[in-house]
Amino acid sequence: MYHAWFAAQDDPNERYPLTEVVYYSRSGGLLEVQHDMAALAQRSPEEWKRLFDERWMRTAWPYGSGVWGKKEWVCPIVSDDNVVSMFEGGTNLFWAERFGREIGLEDLWIKMCGNSHTGSFKDLGMTVLVSVVKQMISEGKPIRAIACASTGDTSAALAAYGAAAGIPTIVFLPKGKVSIAQLVQPVAHGALVLALDTDFDGCMRIVREITANPDNGIYLANSLNSLRVEGQKTVGIEIVQQFDWEVPDWIIIPGGNLGNTFALGKGLLMMHELGLIDRLPRIVTAQAANANPLYRSYLTGFREYEPIKAQPTAASAIQIGDPVSINRAISILKRFNGIVEQATEQELADAAARADRTGAYACPHTGVALAALIKLVERGEIKRSDRVVVISTAHGLKFSRFKVEYHEGTLRDVVGQYTNPPIELPPDVDAVRRAIAQRFGD
Numbered sequence: 001m002y003h004a005w006f007a008a009q010d011d012p013n014e015r016y017p018l019t020e021v022v023y024y025s026r027s028g029g030l031l032e033v034q035h036d037m038a039a040l041a042q043r044s045p046e047e048w049k050r051l052f053d054e055r056w057m058r059t060a061w062p063y064g065s066g067v068w069g070k071k072e073w074v075c076p077i078v079s080d081d082n083v084v085s086m087f088e089g090g091t092n093l094f095w096a097e098r099f100g101r102e103i104g105l106e107d108l109w110i111k112m113c114g115n116s117h118t119g120s121f122k123d124l125g126m127t128v129l130v131s132v133v134k135q136m137i138s139e140g141k142p143i144r145a146i147a148c149a150s151t152g153d154t155s156a157a158l159a160a161y162g163a164a165a166g167i168p169t170i171v172f173l174p175k176g177k178v179s180i181a182q183l184v185q186p187v188a189h190g191a192l193v194l195a196l197d198t199d200f201d202g203c204m205r206i207v208r209e210i211t212a213n214p215d216n217g218i219y220l221a222n223s224l225n226s227l228r229v230e231g232q233k234t235v236g237i238e239i240v241q242q243f244d245w246e247v248p249d250w251i252i253i254p255g256g257n258l259g260n261t262f263a264l265g266k267g268l269l270m271m272h273e274l275g276l277i278d279r280l281p282r283i284v285t286a287q288a289a290n291a292n293p294l295y296r297s298y299l300t301g302f303r304e305y306e307p308i309k310a311q312p313t314a315a316s317a318i319q320i321g322d323p324v325s326i327n328r329a330i331s332i333l334k335r336f337n338g339i340v341e342q343a344t345e346q347e348l349a350d351a352a353a354r355a356d357r358t359g360a361y362a363c364p365h366t367g368v369a370l371a372a373l374i375k376l377v378e379r380g381e382i383k384r385s386d387r388v389v390v391i392s393t394a395h396g397l398k399f400s401r402f403k404v405e406y407h408e409g410t411l412r413d414v415v416g417q418y419t420n421p422p423i424e425l426p427p428d429v430d431a432v433r434r435a436i437a438q439r440f441g442d
């Protein structure tokens with residue numbers, strides 16, 4: 001009784017089934033997943049809330065997943081047998097009490113999307129995409145493999161979900177530009193791993209060509225494929241649900257290809273349209289200063305936009321100069337009275353380290369979002385009593401080299417303010433006593 005399909009943005013009558021191999025509309029634009037909102041509106045907001053709360057974190061397949069617990073809103077056309085899930089979503093909200101107090105906030109939370117099977121929020125979208133592919137294969141579609149270009153986390157998620165489903169995967173990585181944890185994940189899951197001597201944007205161009213002809217049976221998993229957005233959009237819905245259906249004042253999210261900014265907004269708008277919430281939060285997209293095409297556009301009031309050549313940043317997953325979802329992210333930011341802020345290498349690394357000192361364990365992208373937060377509080381844009389949620393996009397453990405180099409003092413373009421290198425000593429009690437006294441006094 002619920003239904004969803006791909007629709008062209010410029011012509012809502014141009015529609016395709018979600019199980020068709022199609023990425024672009026006839027005019028060359030991206031396709032959007034549209035839902036039969038009239039059917040969804042048959043249930044009252046209270047009924048939806050009750051249903052989502054009943055399913056939340058239970059084991060009944062597949063509804064205990066944070067994504068599939070909202071299946072009717074996400075991808076109703078997949079049969080439960082074809083769902084490929086690792087019970088993604090349902091990640092905790094970390095109350096950043098000490099960090100918040102230090103920077104002058106009373107109600108700061110970090111949504112820990114990295115506490116997930118492959119260690120990043122990319123699991124939220126990949127479960128939907130791989131499930132639809134499994135459905136397509138079960139219907140006899142000749143799909144041989146799923147492919148993506150990646151800055152690291154997308155390929156880790158694709159390889160894991162593909163392995164769980166028994167579907168071959170191909171990943172294109174910019175050689176030497178992903179962390180060792182991100183490289184080893186697809187290797188371990190048996191993906192065909194192609195490390196190309198280029199950047200993300202270069203990998204993206206190649207994978208588009210490889211997947212351009214649907215007859216060769218290689219399905220494209222990048223976020224220009226809007227199926228992933230449907231899973232990722234649950235993050236905003238979950239945040240509201242976790243606050244007992246109350247909307248926070250601000251949500252801050254790091255952005256590179258900008259699919260996640262769009263997804264966050266899309267989920268919240270769906271809640272608004274179906275009456276589960278009656279106001280919207282403000283959204284802040286945070287970019288690395290070394291990869292900031294959206295920020296530059298924001299400075300022109302979004303009147304102008306130029307792709308750039310992204311420079312190296314420790315926030316490697318957002319080192320993107322020509323974001324696929326630029327237009328749809330801008331439309332979301334306009335709708336949510338949004339702000340775009342940027343963070344230098346120094347600012348993002350110090351913000352992550354400072355959060356770590358208060359019990360978080362922030363990846364560099366989360367560092368970008370936290371640095372943006374600090375600036376907005378200092379400017380008085382975000383007020384002391386505002387409820388703020390920072391979306392942490394990956395687990396800090398995926399970025400050990402970033403943290404080691406920060407504390408060693410060898411991180412590029414950074415002189416850390418919060419370094420805490422280990423102290424090497426002989427096994428001698430007096431030397432140890434001196435080291436303790438130096439830190440804590442006699």
Ligand SMILES: *Cc1c(COP(=O)(O)O)cnc(C)c1O
Nearest residue numbers: 153256257258259260317393394
């Ligand atoms: C993919 C990713 C992002 C950026 O998401 P976009 O949708 O590309 O804007 C941010 N942080 C991490 C850890 C990621 O893996």
